[in-house]
Structures are given as structure tokens and as C-alpha cells.
Amino acid sequence: MLEVFGGHPYRAILVWTLMLLVVPFLPLDDYVLHILTLFLIFAVFATGWNLTLGILGLKTLGHHAFFAIGAYASALVSHYFGISPWITIWLGAIIAAIAGIVIGFPILRIRSMPHVAIVTLAFAEIVRLVLSNLKEITRGELGFWGIPPFDPISIGGTTIQFGLGNAFGSFAVAAVMFVGVHLLLLMLLKSRSGLTFLAIRDGEAAAESLGVKLAAWKLFAFGVSAAIVGLSGAVYAHYVLILTPSSVAGPDMLISLLAMIIVGGVGRFFGPIYGALLLTVSSELLRDFGDYRMLLYGALIVVFVFVAPTGIAGLKPASWRKPRESASQPAEAT
Amino acid sequence: MAADFLRVEQLTVAFGGIFALKDVSLSIDEGRTTAILGPNGAGKTTLFNAISGAVRPTAGKIRFLGEDVSTKSPSSRCHSGIARTFQITQPFGSLSVIENVMVALATKGASMAEARREAATYVEFVGLSAKAEDPARVLSTGQRKRLELARALATHPRLLLLDEVTGGVDRPSIPELLSLIRRLREERRITIVVVEHNMEVLLDLADDAVFLNRGEVVVTGGMQEVAGHEAVRSIYLGDIDAAA
Numbered sequence: 001m002l003e004v005f006g007g008h009p010y011r012a013i014l015v016w017t018l019m020l021l022v023v024p025f026l027p028l029d030d031y032v033l034h035i036l037t038l039f040l041i042f043a044v045f046a047t048g049w050n051l052t053l054g055i056l057g058l059k060t061l062g063h064h065a066f067f068a069i070g071a072y073a074s075a076l077v078s079h080y081f082g083i084s085p086w087i088t089i090w091l092g093a094i095i096a097a098i099a100g101i102v103i104g105f106p107i108l109r110i111r112s113m114p115h116v117a118i119v120t121l122a123f124a125e126i127v128r129l130v131l132s133n134l135k136e137i138t139r140g141e142l143g144f145w146g147i148p149p150f151d152p153i154s155i156g157g158t159t160i161q162f163g164l165g166n167a168f169g170s171f172a173v174a175a176v177m178f179v180g181v182h183l184l185l186l187m188l189l190k191s192r193s194g195l196t197f198l199a200i201r202d203g204e205a206a207a208e209s210l211g212v213k214l215a216a217w218k219l220f221a222f223g224v225s226a227a228i229v230g231l232s233g234a235v236y237a238h239y240v241l242i243l244t245p246s247s248v249a250g251p252d253m254l255i256s257l258l259a260m261i262i263v264g265g266v267g268r269f270f271g272p273i274y275g276a277l278l279l280t281v282s283s284e285l286l287r288d289f290g291d292y293r294m295l296l297y298g299a300l301i302v303v304f305v306f307v308a309p310t311g312i313a314g315l316k317p318a319s320w321r322k323p324r325e326s327a328s329q330p331a332e333a334t
Numbered sequence: 335m336a337a338d339f340l341r342v343e344q345l346t347v348a349f350g351g352i353f354a355l356k357d358v359s360l361s362i363d364e365g366r367t368t369a370i371l372g373p374n375g376a377g378k379t380t381l382f383n384a385i386s387g388a389v390r391p392t393a394g395k396i397r398f399l400g401e402d403v404s405t406k407s408p409s410s411r412c413h414s415g416i417a418r419t420f421q422i423t424q425p426f427g428s429l430s431v432i433e434n435v436m437v438a439l440a441t442k443g444a445s446m447a448e449a450r451r452e453a454a455t456y457v458e459f460v461g462l463s464a465k466a467e468d469p470a471r472v473l474s475t476g477q478r479k480r481l482e483l484a485r486a487l488a489t490h491p492r493l494l495l496l497d498e499v500t501g502g503v504d505r506p507s508i509p510e511l512l513s514l515i516r517r518l519r520e521e522r523r524i525t526i527v528v529v530e531h532n533m534e535v536l537l538d539l540a541d542d543a544v545f546l547n548r549g550e551v552v553v554t555g556g557m558q559e560v561a562g563h564e565a566v567r568s569i570y571l572g573d574i575d576a577a578a
């Protein structure tokens with residue numbers, strides 16, 4: 001598992017936490033805080049997706065649907081029922097998890113990876129179409145606005161405000177989610193769940209012959225993965241305060257997130273974080289290029305797949321890699 | 335009682351139009367070691383796949399300990415005591431050697447610490463302790479075969495199906511591997527079925543034998559007796575003379 005987590009994963013999370021704690025004390029303007037907030041949200045999104053894509057090894061290409069489900073579920077419930085976003089984000093995560101388990105069932109039966117890719121992609125497209133057609137509720141592509149920001153909270157004497165013009169509050173929410181999700185997921189994956197997911201990825205038939213119940217473990221992975229992605233979507237909704245089906249569940253989201261995961265390192269625990277940081281920042285710098293950004297992302301995906309398939313996370317020298325022992329003479333197998 | 339350990343009844347496995355196994359019936363007694371002989375493509379691996387659940391029979395039944403397991407998943411057959419190694423080894427490449435073995439223990443509910451402790455004993459048993467923390471991907475063929483054995487043992491099997499465990503193993507370490515297999519029977523009372531091309535090894539290891547050809551059982555009986563059969567001799571001729 002060393003290859004997936006690196007040598008000191010808890011220490012790495014501690015370092016990220018400390019860096020995030022320092023940010024508020026730096027003289028950063030709101031624009032920089034905004035980009036960092038987006039980075040944190042997308043990092044959680046990418047990490048959640050990486051669970052099925054990289055750790056479990058299933059070519060699931062429709063997780064932007066869970067992002068949209070989490071975002072819309074939380075936004076709609078908080079808007080129409082006046083329930084606090086602090087509560088509805090969890091609802092978004094739960095509904096996404098249920099959707100993840102439901103889509104997991106047909107995928108259990110599919111052995112060919114291209115088919116898994118097509119089914120999940122089609123699922124995302126269905127979610128996008130449903131969201132755009134439920135115009136009475138979501139206002140379709142006109143955009144759903146009027147999403148309430150997080151309610152203010154007061155800690156000691158100070159009150160933290162959220163929403164427009166309060167960049168710090170949103171950054172803090174995203175940072176807490178980022179640290180919390182990565183810490184909990186790391187604990188889960190360092191236990192027998194992670195061991196089992198990786199065994200399934202590396203050899204499904206062998207894992208099954210050792211007593212691993214494939215269906216249950218895959219559905220569990222789907223549920224956790226979709227819940228994480230749904231939570232990131234919900235936090236995103238209460239941060240940007242306007243949603244359109246094509247912005248959260250459209251092809252741009254798919255390509256951006258895949259690029260983050262692939263550039264960062266598919267199947268590496270910290271890979272998606274690096275990818276999200278690199279691409280969120282660079283996409284802001286390339287804002288003037290508009291649609292050409294997607295072209296660039298596509299190119300990046302291709303380059304990394306061919307040149308550095310292990311992504312940025314894999315570029316670090318792995319300290320445990322020893323030279324391959326020269327195999328002693330094999331007996332002839334007649 | 336012994337007759338009810340493993341029974342294969344009129345088993346047929348077809349892939350498209352090809353019959354890998356045709357109406358195969360055999361029974362394996364508890365506590366004995368049985369060899370499955372046959373030329374390439376005879377259906378030996380397919381028989382293991384059918385017993386362990388990796389392929390569904392086209393027709394016929396498999397009974398283990400009196401229970402019909404034909405429709406059960408490989409994982410539930412593992413839990414009822416059937417373990418197998420793969421002829422083409424399937425290590426979990428990104429896991430270390432010891433973690434490979436831990437998979438079998440963790441899935442039964444052991445904590446990571448317990449699993450690691452017990453896995454270490456199997457890793458040591460097969461002689462891979464020096465490699466315990468290396469990723470399984472860097473192992474040589476022979477080491478991978480040993481890892482297959484360690485993983486299968488960690489499932490606490492009553493029936494162990496070994497598909498060419500000596501294939502690719504360097505010759506000098508074959509005797510040691512064979513003595514490990516013998517210890518499994520003597521110390522742990524594991525019933526063993528071996529697929530093996532080396533007749534010397536088989537005469538040394540097996541009590542009973544089944545000779546398969548083109549998916550059909552040609553001869554069954556005691557190992558010596560089957561080895562003496564002319565159909566078997568014609569295929570294993572050189573080996574038998576060398577062993578005699």
C-alpha cells in the first residue's frame with residue numbers, strides 16, 4: 001500500500017492542515033482566497049472520484065453526476081424548505097451515496113471496462129438532462145439561483161460570515177471539509193477496506209478466490225465515493241450560489257476533473273490534490289483563453305497518460321523501490 | 335464419510351463450441367493427495383476453475399462436504415474451505431508480499447494487526463520472509479508461486495488446489511517446496527489436489543491420480559497404477575523412465 005499512500009500519509013495531511021491554517025494570516029486578497037476555495041472543493045471532488053477510478057480500478061466516468069446531485073439536492077432543499085445548509089449538505093451527500101449504490105448494481109454485472117465507462121457516462125448525461133428538464137423546480141439551464149449561503153456561526157466573540165463578500169468564511173468551510181474528508185478516508189483506506197479495494201483492483205479473480213465478497217465491497221466503495229463527491233458538490237452550491245445543469249454535470253466538469261485526477265496521479269491517495277491545485281490555479285491563469293482551456297486539459301490528459309501515467313504523485317522517487325532481483329534459473333515448464 | 339469430501343458429478347464445461355470438460359465424474363477423499371494429469375489443454379485448470387467457482391459449469395454438479403456448491407460464488411466456496419493457486423500467478427502487484435497474504439485474513443474479519451501477525455507465519459512458511467515488505471510486482475516467477483501458496487493457506491483451507499506450483503521455480507528449490515506441500519498434509523491435514531507436469535514430483539507426492547485427455551477422464555486410480563497406464567506412459571514416457 002506504500003505506493004498508494006507514500007511513506008507518511010498522516011504527516012502529509014498534517015502538513016496540508018498547517019499550510020491551510022497559515023493562509024488566513026497571509027496578506028492575500030479575496031480573489032486568491034476564492035481560487036484556493038475552489039481548489040479545496042475540487043480536491044475533495046477528485047479524491048472521492050479517485051476512490052472508484054483509481055483505488056478500486058473501475059473506469060467510472062460519471063461522477064460529475066454525483067457532484068450535481070449533491071449540489072442540487074442541498075440547494076433545492078435549503079431553498080424550498082428553508083433548512084440550514086449546515087444540515088442540507090449532509091442530505092446532499094447521503095442522496096449522492098444512494099445514487100452511487102443504485103448505479104453500482106448494474107456495474108457489478110459488467111466485466112468490460114469500456115462498458116463501465118459508457119454506462120457511468122450515460123448515467124451522468126441522464127442526470128444532467130433531468131436537471132435541465134425539471135424547469136419548474138430547477139429553472140433548467142437558466143440557472144438555479146437564490147441558494148442560501150451557510151448561516152453565520154459565532155465562535156467565542158467573533159462571528160464568521162459566509163457568502164458573497166466573505167471569502168474567508170467559505171475558505172474555512174472548504175478547508176475543514178478538505179482536511180476532514182482526507183483524514184477520514186485515509187483512516188478507512190489504511191484499514192482492511194483499503195487493502196481489499198486494492199486487491200480487487202490488482203486481481204479481481206484472485207481476491208474472490210481468497211474469500212473477498214466482490215459485490216458488497218464494490219457497492220461500499222461506490223457509496224463512499226459518491227458521498228464524498230456529493231458533499232463537495234453541496235459545499236460548492238452554497239459557495240457559488242448559482243447552479244446550472246451543464247456547469248456541474250456537463251462535459252467540461254468531466255474533462256476538468258479527469259484531468260486533475262490523471263495529472264495528479266490515478267490511484268495515488270494524494271494525487272488528486274496535486275492535480276486539483278495545479279489545474280485550478282492554471283485554469284484561472286488561462287481564463288482569457290476561454291474554450292481553449294478544455295483543449296489544453298485534453299492535451300494534458302493525453303500527455304500524462306503516455307508520458308507519466310502515475311501522475312505528479314508518481315514522480316516522487318519511491319524510497320522502497322529496489323532493483324528487481326535477477327530471477328534465478330526457472331525450471332522448464334513442459 | 336471420506337467419500338463425501340469432494341465429488342464432481344458429470345461435470346461439463348463448454349466455452350462456445352469447445353468442450354473443456356466433458357461429463358467428468360470423480361471423487362476426492364479427505365486427507366489424501368490427488369494428482370490431475372493430462373497434456374496441455376486437457377482441462378486441468380478448467381477443472382480447478384469449476385471446483386473453486388471461477389467458471390460456471392455448463393452441466394453437472396460439484397459437492398463439497400456433502401453440499402452442492404455448484405452455484406455458489408468463489409468467495410463463499412473459499413469460506414467453506416476450498417482454496418486454489420493460479421497457474422498464471424495473480425499477485426496483487428501494488429501490495430507488499432505480506433499485505434497480499436493479509437487480504438485473505440482481513441476479509442474474514444481479522445484486524446490489520448492480527449492479520450499482519452498471522453500473515454507473517456505463512457510468509458515465513460513459504461520462505462518469503464526476506465521479501466515480506468517488497469511489492470509483489472517485483473517477485474520472480476518462483477517467488478510468485480510461493481506467494482500464491484501462502485495466500486491460499488491464509489484462507490485456512492480444507493481442500494487446496496495447486497495448479498503447477500513448481501512451474502517456473504528454480505530447480506534446486508523444488509525439493510524444499512515439495513516438502514512444504516507434504517507438511518501441509520501431515521501437519522494441517524489439508525487435502526491436496528495437484529496439477530503438475532513433472533512425473534517425478536507426482537510419484538513422490540500423490541496417492542491417487544486422475545488422467546484427463548481432451549476434457550474427459552481416461553484413467554483414475556492409485557498414482558503408481560495410473561502412471562503405469564499406457565495412455566499416461568505415452569505422454570509422460572521420458573519422465574517415468576527417469577523416475578523408475
Ligand SMILES: Nc1ncnc2c1ncn2[C@@H]1O[C@H](COP(=O)(O)OP(=O)(O)OP(=O)(O)O)[C@@H](O)[C@H]1O
Nearest residue numbers: 349353354372373374375376377378379380381421
Ligand atoms: N476462458 C476460456 N475461454 C475459452 N476457452 C477456454 C477458456 N479456458 C480454457 N479454455 C479452453 O479449454 C481447454 C482446456 O484448457 P485448460 O486451461 O483447462 O487446460 P489445461 O489442462 O490446464 O492445460 P495446460 O497444461 O496448458 O495448463 C483449452 O482448449 C482451452 O483453450
Ligand SMILES: [Mg+2]
Nearest residue numbers: 378379380421
Ligand atoms: Mg492449466
